[in-house]
Amino acid sequence: MIKSTLFLIRIFAAWCALLFLAVALWSSLPGIGQFEAPIVLACMITAALVVTGAISHLRRVRLIAGRVDGETLGNRQRRQIEIPFEAGEAFDLLDAAIRELPHVEQVRSARDSLQVSAKVARPNPYGNYALGRWNPLQWFGTPRNQLSATVTPNHDSGSVTLICEPESPAWTDLFRVDDGTNLENAEAISRAITRRVAERRRNEKAAAVQTAVEKELTVARLSLLHAQVEPHFLYNTLASAQLLTRSDAQRADEMLGHLIQYLRHSLPRTQDEMSTLGAELERALAYLEILKIRMGPRLEVQVDVPETLRATPLPPMMLQTLVENAIKHGLEPRTGGGTVWIRARAGDDGVAITVADDGDGFNAATSGTGIGLKNVRERLQLRYGERAALAVVANFPAGVAATLTVPAAADADTAGARSHG
Structure with a gap:
């Protein structure tokens, strides 16, 4: 109430001073200055408009701000x-x-x-x-x-x-x-x-909720992938080993040894546990050794992975997915088979791991559904964000080359900690 009263007094006083000056000027005018009624009427009308305008301002400020004080009253x-x-x-x-x-x-x-x-x-x-x-x-x-x-x-x-x-x-x-x-x-x-x-x-x-849901779905798919061994692969391997026991017991024993090695590396891990390039390479080589016994001279394998890079952290089953794609969609459909290359190189952007073949390439009849590669990309994004990538290109003169680029050991630990923070 005090603020409102002081506001009205300030406005009214300023206008009174102005009107007083107007009256003084009017009175000094020769001839018409003696007629006081017009200037008095004008002053009264002005005073009424000033007071009503100021009161309207007070009421509207109270409606807008819910209070009347020095802060809200100001223009x-x-x-x-x-x-x-x-x-x-x-x-x-x-x-x-x-x-x-x-x-x-x-x-x-x-x-x-x-x-x-x-x-x-x-x-x-x-x-x-x-x-x-x-x-x-x-x-x-x-x-x-x-x-x-x-x-x-x-x-x-x-x-x-x-x-x-x-x-x-x-x-x-x-x-x-x-x-x-x-x-x-x-x-x-x-x-x-x-x-x-x-x-x-x-x-x-x-x-964030959507990302968490996507991560849970990806982890669920990964857990399922860890928990199961492809039935056809297991059946065919055991059938081949049984057949070899009748004709070549030594090769049958080698096949079973590679299968044991493969199964040991395929045991489920916790959802956040990382593997290494070396461990994933052992799993992939066990898988390829089994196929070499089954496919014979139709399959060749060349590996170029330096020992210094084998400690590189790598999400489990990624390398295996790329190797299986090379076999299923590149070499198995070909009568003459072919070669699978696995190599790794360190660069400024991290460690590049390439799986290449000289098979059928991007053939619509053998290209598959792409679910495996989609799963790899999702897991890379969730784990590393923009610091990792998967590139799939045509190999020269034939086949496909898939390259995983992941952070080096120290950088991977930092990225992993940030993704789970």
Whole structure:
């Protein structure tokens, strides 16, 4: 109540001083100065308009802010808003919020300096002003507001300084009220920023939930892959070993030894446990040795994996998937068979592991469903993000080459810890 009374007294006192000056000037005019009735009537009408306009301003400010104090009553509003995003993202969010403000016009933004300014038409919340252009409350300033906003970069956020004010000098505030329009603009921009930040957080949360679901599905598929050995492969291997026991007991014994080695490396692991390139290579070689006994001279294997790289962390079954693809879709369909190459090289981007064959290549009849490669890509993304990749290209002069690129040992540990953090 005290703030409202002081506000009314300040406005009324400023107008009384102005009207006193007007009366003094009128009285000094020769001829018409002796007629006091016109100037007195004008002063009374002006005083009535001033008081009613100020009271309307008080009531509207109370409706908008729910309170009346020095901060809400002012024609010029300042807000300090913290946006929990990097300065560039905070600027984009602020710029979008200002451009959606009702009655906004002449928006000027400079992303390099992180500044936005705009003009805002000032609506009259009560329709047309009484007496129109003859209303003395319309004689000071222009019926338009303006705003300026600056983003100050912090460590991991942007601090917005927002100023909403009339497009007129500060001295006009002594005589004119803005009917709470600048308060409304400042509140509207603050709400828009809050809503956009909350929407961004919801989207991030939804994306995190989606990623977690995808990871669970991928882990489930991996667990299933670990828990089962392909029935046809196991059946064919045991059938071949049984047949060899009648004609070549030594080769049958070798085949069973390789099968034991393969099965030992195929035991299920915990979902977060990593294997190594060396362990995965032993599993793949056991698999290939079994196939060499079954396929005979139709299959050749060449391995070039330096000992220094065999400790490279590698998700289980990835190398095996690439080797199985080379056999099933590249060499087995060919009558003459072919060669499988496994090689590894260290580079600036990590360790590149390549499985290549000289089989049928990208033949639609033998290309398969792509589920195995899709599973590998999903697991790489979940484990390493953008730091790992799978590239599948045509091999020259025939066949396919699939290359896994994964971080080296120290980098892989860091990436793995971050993916589970």
